[in-house]
Amino acid sequence: MRAAANLGAPRDYAQSHQWTLQPEAPVLANAGTDVYGRGLRLAPKAADALHAMVAAAARDGVTVQVVSGFRSFGYQRRLLHRKLDRGVPLAAVLEVNALPGFSEHHSGCALDLTTPGLPATDAAFATTPAFAWLLAHARRFGFALSYPPGNAQGVDFEPWHWRYAGIPPAAGRASVAAAPATSSARAVARGEAAAPAHSAATLAGLSIQTYPR
Numbered sequence: 001m002r003a004a005a006n007l008g009a010p011r012d013y014a015q016s017h018q019w020t021l022q023p024e025a026p027v028l029a030n031a032g033t034d035v036y037g038r039g040l041r042l043a044p045k046a047a048d049a050l051h052a053m054v055a056a057a058a059r060d061g062v063t064v065q066v067v068s069g070f071r072s073f074g075y076q077r078r079l080l081h082r083k084l085d086r087g088v089p090l091a092a093v094l095e096v097n098a099l100p101g102f103s104e105h106h107s108g109c110a111l112d113l114t115t116p117g118l119p120a121t122d123a124a125f126a127t128t129p130a131f132a133w134l135l136a137h138a139r140r141f142g143f144a145l146s147y148p149p150g151n152a153q154g155v156d157f158e159p160w161h162w163r164y165a166g167i168p169p170a171a172g173r174a175s176v177a178a179a180p181a182t183s184s185a186r187a188v189a190r191g192e193a194a195a196p197a198h199s200a201a202t203l204a205g206l207s208i209q210t211y212p213r
């Protein structure tokens with residue numbers, strides 16, 4: 001894979017880590033600003049769901065903020081190069097960032113969330129009232145943790161990284177199948193290799209889809 005080679009990663013890095021190609025979102029909506037005041041873009045359904053979820057959290061006295069939403073292939077490439085230029089070893093970079101083309105953020109449905117008083121993408125987010133609120137309520141708005149503890153991909157627990165996977169058909173039903181099917185269908189439509197089966201796990205009653213970052 002060219003992007004991997006350009007960054008100095010083995011060409012088969014993505015395959016060997018079971019990462020799935022993540023097509024860039026075909027349509028994006030302006031979803032306000034992130035915690036840094038930058039324009040936030042998301043897939044339209046994810047933007048609507050985010051706004052409803054943030055408002056519901058606020059009504060419960062919980063502040064949920066967005067660190068990062070849609071990221072293009074080019075942005076992901078620059079993000080990785082910036083870290084490498086700062087002297088961060090590639091292996092360390094790839095523990096927290098996907099190679100360009102393989103980040104869930106390309107889909108426009110992934111979000112990194114935070115709450116006031118915390119650095120971005122900090123494991124301590126798991127100890128906050130905001131995370132507890134999300135665990136209890138995010139599913140209602142169609143959001144699921146991509147990397148719960150012990151996820152099948154072996155990715156470190158990322159309490160801040162959530163993905164809009166669609167609203168479950170009815171409360172109490174475990175599976176949210178819409179997002180992986182859509183993602184695979186898009187990959188197939190673009191003539192890309194069929195994606196490996198997505199794995200699902202359940203945490204605290206949430207339906208979890210696992211995807212690359």
Ligand SMILES: [Zn+2]
Nearest residue numbers: 111112161213
């Ligand atoms: Zn993320």
